[in-house]
Amino acid sequence: MNVEIIDIPKVEDYRGNLGIIEKNTIPFEIKRVYYLFDVPSSAQRGGHAHKEQQALMIALSGSFDVLLDDGSDKKTITLNKPDKGLLIRSKTWRELDNFSSGAVCLVISSGEFDEEDYIREYEVFLKYVTT
Known part of the structure; x- marks a missing residue:
């Protein structure tokens, strides 16, 4: 499977921890950042x-x-730690569910929004990855 858990570098401090995402943290240039909340x-x-x-x-x-x-x-991978990121490469179907109260999902993307890059029908996805 074309996914990987990435350790997010952190600075630990008695006042609270700091997570750091820079250009060497992830294997692509950041083009878009968005987040899901109140799900x-x-x-x-x-x-x-x-x-x-x-x-x-x-x-x-x-x-x-x-x-x-x-x-x-x-x-299925459960995400529940802010110092662990799930890298999802192209051609991988994803569904998110089982959100806890107060969950916030940050998504960092390699591209700006482009509807042509999406595959929104599962059957179309299966044909795309098997041909």
Whole structure:
């Protein structure tokens, strides 16, 4: 599967910890940053794949599950630590659910929003990755 857990460098201090994301932290140039918050625990987010874009997801607060699918294997990863990021490379279907109360999901993307890069139908995704 084309995903990886990335350690986010941190500076620990008795006043609180500091997480640092710089150009060497992730293997792509940052083009867009967005975050999900106030997601009801019964809601699902994601439900798509990208043709080219990569993303790094971080649970800044709380927790949530990320279902990952490359067309042949599936796995679920729980994100719940702000110093761990989930690197999702292109051509990987993702669905987010099981959001805890107060969860915040930060997403750092290798590309700006481009609807042409999205695959939003699962059957289309399967054809895309198997042909």
